Amino acid sequence: MSDAPMLELQGLKKSYRGKRALRGLDLTVNDNEILALLGPTGAGKSSTLLASAGLIELDGGTVRLGGDDVTRIDPASRDVAIVFEGFNLLPVLNVRDNIAFALRSPAFREAEDEIARRVGRTAELLRIAHLLDRDVGTLSGGERQRVAIARALVRRPRIFLLDEPLSALDLKLREGLRAELRQIHRQYRSTMLYATHDYHGAIAIADRIAIVDGGQIQQAGTIEEIFALPANLTVGKLVGSPSMAFLEAAIDDGSVVIKGAAQRLALSGFGRVAPSGGKLLLGVWPEDLEVGPAGAAGGSAGSIYAVDNRGFERAVQVETTAGSFRKVVPLEFPAEQGEACSFRVPDGAGFLFDEASGRRISHQDGRPA
Amino acid sequence: MGTSKSSALDQAGRWLLLALLIVYTIYNVGPIFWLLLSSFKSRMDLFSMPPKLFFTPDLSGYQSVFGVGAAKDSASAVGVFDSLVNSIIVSFSGTALAVFFGTLAGYVCSRFNFIGKGDFMFFVLSTRMLPPVAVLVFYHLMFARLGLADTRFGLILVSIFANVGLATWIMKGFFDGVPREVEQIAIVNGYTRMYAFIKLVLPMVKGGIAATAGFCFIFAWNEFAFASILTTTQAKTLPVKISAASGATGIEWTQICAAGVVLIIPVLIFFYLIRKHLLMGMTFGVLGRR
Numbered sequence: 001m002s003d004a005p006m007l008e009l010q011g012l013k014k015s016y017r018g019k020r021a022l023r024g025l026d027l028t029v030n031d032n033e034i035l036a037l038l039g040p041t042g043a044g045k046s047s048t049l050l051a052s053a054g055l056i057e058l059d060g061g062t063v064r065l066g067g068d069d070v071t072r073i074d075p076a077s078r079d080v081a082i083v084f085e086g087f088n089l090l091p092v093l094n095v096r097d098n099i100a101f102a103l104r105s106p107a108f109r110e111a112e113d114e115i116a117r118r119v120g121r122t123a124e125l126l127r128i129a130h131l132l133d134r135d136v137g138t139l140s141g142g143e144r145q146r147v148a149i150a151r152a153l154v155r156r157p158r159i160f161l162l163d164e165p166l167s168a169l170d171l172k173l174r175e176g177l178r179a180e181l182r183q184i185h186r187q188y189r190s191t192m193l194y195a196t197h198d199y200h201g202a203i204a205i206a207d208r209i210a211i212v213d214g215g216q217i218q219q220a221g222t223i224e225e226i227f228a229l230p231a232n233l234t235v236g237k238l239v240g241s242p243s244m245a246f247l248e249a250a251i252d253d254g255s256v257v258i259k260g261a262a263q264r265l266a267l268s269g270f271g272r273v274a275p276s277g278g279k280l281l282l283g284v285w286p287e288d289l290e291v292g293p294a295g296a297a298g299g300s301a302g303s304i305y306a307v308d309n310r311g312f313e314r315a316v317q318v319e320t321t322a323g324s325f326r327k328v329v330p331l332e333f334p335a336e337q338g339e340a341c342s343f344r345v346p347d348g349a350g351f352l353f354d355e356a357s358g359r360r361i362s363h364q365d366g367r368p369a
Numbered sequence: 370m371g372t373s374k375s376s377a378l379d380q381a382g383r384w385l386l387l388a389l390l391i392v393y394t395i396y397n398v399g400p401i402f403w404l405l406l407s408s409f410k411s412r413m414d415l416f417s418m419p420p421k422l423f424f425t426p427d428l429s430g431y432q433s434v435f436g437v438g439a440a441k442d443s444a445s446a447v448g449v450f451d452s453l454v455n456s457i458i459v460s461f462s463g464t465a466l467a468v469f470f471g472t473l474a475g476y477v478c479s480r481f482n483f484i485g486k487g488d489f490m491f492f493v494l495s496t497r498m499l500p501p502v503a504v505l506v507f508y509h510l511m512f513a514r515l516g517l518a519d520t521r522f523g524l525i526l527v528s529i530f531a532n533v534g535l536a537t538w539i540m541k542g543f544f545d546g547v548p549r550e551v552e553q554i555a556i557v558n559g560y561t562r563m564y565a566f567i568k569l570v571l572p573m574v575k576g577g578i579a580a581t582a583g584f585c586f587i588f589a590w591n592e593f594a595f596a597s598i599l600t601t602t603q604a605k606t607l608p609v610k611i612s613a614a615s616g617a618t619g620i621e622w623t624q625i626c627a628a629g630v631v632l633i634i635p636v637l638i639f640f641y642l643i644r645k646h647l648l649m650g651m652t653f654g655v656l657g658r659r
Contacts, residue, residue: 055553076559087548090555092572107559155558 004067006031006159006191007052013060014047014215021047023215024061029159029193034185035220036206037195038238044215045195049161052193053082065158076107081152085164088148089136095147096132099123102155122154125184142173149177153184160192167198178205199241211235227285229366230351233358236283242315245289245325247345249282249352256352258282258345260321261300269348271363279355286327288349291318292342293334299342304335318343401633408626415622430627449628452610457635458521459596459606460589463528467589468582470529471536472574476566478537479544480552490541496534501594509598519601527595532585539584543577544570579646586639607632 007029014022022044029035037045050056052063054075062071070078081102089098099119103110110118123129126146131139139147145165152160162181166174182205185192196202202209203223210220211234218238219231230236236244248259251273256265265282267273292299302320310328316335317326320343335341352362407415411427434449477483478490508527509518517523547570555565571578596606605613611628640647 050553053553053557055556075556076561078557080557082553082557084550084553087550088554090551090569092569101554102558105559106561109559151558 004064005029006033006066007193008064008067009048009052009061010064011061012048012051012058012063014051014056014058021215022051022058022061025212025216027210027217027220029191030208031191032189033207034182034192034194034205036202036209037193037212038197038199038202038209039195039212040197040238043197043213045197045212046163047215048212049082049163049193049195052159053080053161054078055082076105079108079158080161081155081157081159082161083145083148083152083163083165085168088151089139089144091136093136094132095128095134095136095139098136098147099132099150099154101151108155118154119150122150125153126150126180141169142177145169145177149181149184153188156188156190158191160190162192162194164196165194166201167196174201175204181205199239209239211238213238229363230283230360232360233281233283233353233355236351236353240285240287242286242326242328244283245286245323245327246353247282247284247320247322247325249280249322251280251352256280256282256350258300258320258322263298263300263344265345265347265350270350270352272365273352274361274364276352276354276361278357280361281353281355282322282345282350283353283360284325284345284350286325288346289325289327290344290346291316291327291329291333291335292344294340294342296342296344299344302341302343304337304339304341307335307337316341404626404629404633408623408630410623410626412623427623430621430623433621433624434627434631449607449610449631452605452607453631453635455521455524455604456590456607459524459528459604460586460635463525463532463589464582464585466525467529467532467536467585468540468578470533471581471585472540472571472578474533474537475540475542476544476570478541479547480549490538493534493537496530501531505594505598508595512599518599519603521604523599524596524604524606527599528589528592531592531595532588535588536581536585539581540574540577543574543581546577547573576646576648579643583640583643583647587636590636 005028007027009025009027012022012025014020021042025044025048027035027037027048037048039045047056051058051061054063054070054073058071062069064070065078065080089095090101093101096119099122100115102108103115103118119132120129123132126149128143128146128150131143131147136144136147145168149165166177169177178201181192181194184190194202194205206223208220208222209226211218211226211231213234219226219235223239226235226239230239230244233246236246247261250257250259251267254267256267256270258265290299291302294301300320302318304316305319305324306317308315313328313331314333314335315326315328316333317324318341329335350362351360353359354361406420406422408430409426409428410421410424411429414421414424414427436450474493478486483489512518512523515523517526551569551573552562552565555569556562591608592606593608593612596604597609597612600606600609607628611625611632
């Protein structure tokens with residue numbers, strides 16, 4: 001094996017009937033890692049996976065697998081496996097033949113006794129051995145996805161491309177299968193590109209996360225790296241649960257002023273700040289924000305707009321003159337809907353964004369606070 | 370009190386529904402029943418009023434239709450056997466070929482984008498819009514010049530042209546219902562698109578093919594306008610033959626009824642043969658389940 005990354009996408013461009021799905025997308029997936037491609041519907045996740053598999057014709061860009069340029073290579077010769085969100089199992093074949101499907105193809109043919117051995121072992125691993133002779137129409141959603149994963153796994157491809165493989169399942173099944181995928185990954189040392197719109201799912205399974213939106217990668221890195229230095233507004237909106245709080249702000253005489261709020265933050269806490277002419281937004285991870293009773297020392301005024309009970313904790317939506325945000329608070333937090341409260345941004349806990357371009361303009365030296 | 374009132378209403382509704390169903394059944398089955406009875410009646414029984422439900426069966430109609438038995442040498446015998454064979458050959462080959470080409474074209478229109486696809490689909494549909502009568506004379510001249518007049522081959526061509534557009538449209542709809550993932554799964558796992566089409570996609574649209582064949586067969590079997598003008602003696606189909614059957618003694622109703630029964634039977638056989646797949650075609654949504 002070479003040292004080249006398993007999958008390397010460069011400048012992928014793709015339009016569907018004039019609508020641009022990929023606008024110069026760059027992405028690298030290293031050997032033996034799980035990379036989650038996190039983005040909203042229509043961000044370009046599926047197109048990225050289909051392009052990696054060679055199932056769509058690109059308008060531009062290159063795809064490299066294990067260092068080889070495979071942009072013009074047909075899908076069967078790329079040795080990748082793909083699992084889709086919904087439709088995966090061929091209805092004309094039973095479970096066993098669906099799993100063995102690839103191993104009987106001209107490209108990946110194996111001897112029948114080897115097929116039986118591998119199908120049996122893989123079915124065992126995914127706990128579907130008892131389903132092998134069933135018709136695929138009789139399977140439940142969770143069983144279907146297990147069979148689909150088994151079919152991908154049985155071949156030991158260079159990379160697994162998983163396109164929202166679990167999002168059609170209910171929460172419990174999803175968490176269970178996610179854990180199994182990680183387990184399989186550890187056991188087989190496989191490389192996976194896992195597309196999802198689910199933030200929790202992405203951070204639970206992935207070694208690294210790539211935030212995708214508008215057909216481009218917004219930021220790629222470990223979740224710690226992303227939390228430490230979010231690249232732009234889009235990343236802040238897509239990462240975290242609840243996602244980043246954005247407050248209207250301005251720079252005035254060496255400090256950052258939150259619109260209508262009493263608190264002033266020293267500009268020196270924001271690292272090197274690039275000059276910006278337009279409106280500014282102060283982005284703060286909700287975990288860093290302090291919310292307390294009305295009139296707390298050093299706080300700014302806000303009000304509780306809504307409270308969600310989450311069992312062991314609560315989520316509050318706080319309205320302020322600079323914007324609203326959501327934050328998870330302990331169950332005993334004294335907040336009722338409509339009540340006044342206060343909020344405070346701790347020193348060094350925020351990032352400045354240029355609202356028009358979405359770019360982060362603070363911490364230009366690349367050091368988190 | 371309220372419940373008894375509503376149950377009385379329910380009861381009334383049920384009777385009304387039953388009455389409607391009876392009327393509808395008579396409307397549908399009545400003519401066929403009448404046709405069947407009449408085909409076995411003698412001339413005397415046929416015109417008796419009120420119509421007889423019980424009578425001695427008389428096979429003269431069928432004898433005369435097939436030109437056998439007592440009617441073997443009769444001048445009024447129709448002798449439909451040749452035209453029955455013509456009809457079967459023309460309808461079955463026309464249907465098979467129209468469905469074959471329609472399936473291929475429908476798949477291409479469902480899966481591939483090509484320049485002028487919308488225009489092509491409209492053109493295909495437009496071939497069914499023209500009333501046959503409008504082009505009959507031209508067809509007659511063309512077929513005469515090409516030596517296709519009064520040949521089964523010519524009628525098969527007409528049947529294909531008339532049905533391939535419909536077949537393309539119906540089959541495109543069924544292929545649209547097959548997820549693209551079917552081919553994608555096959556291609557990623559080392560198979561060709563041709564394999565995916567023949568071994569995976571086609572079995573999934575079996576029902577659609579049966580339904581399409583059903584439609585095309587009905588059109589081909591009942592086709593009258595072209596067959597009546599393009600055939601003279603050799604290639605006459607059954608509908609044309611029957612319409613022309615009026616003997617020396619006026620319209621032979623018994624004969625016509627017997628011929629009508631003969632006309633219906635192949636249709637019944639055809640739909641009996643494809644009934645299992647037809648049901649699959651009509652419940653296609655189940656197959657497309659995600």
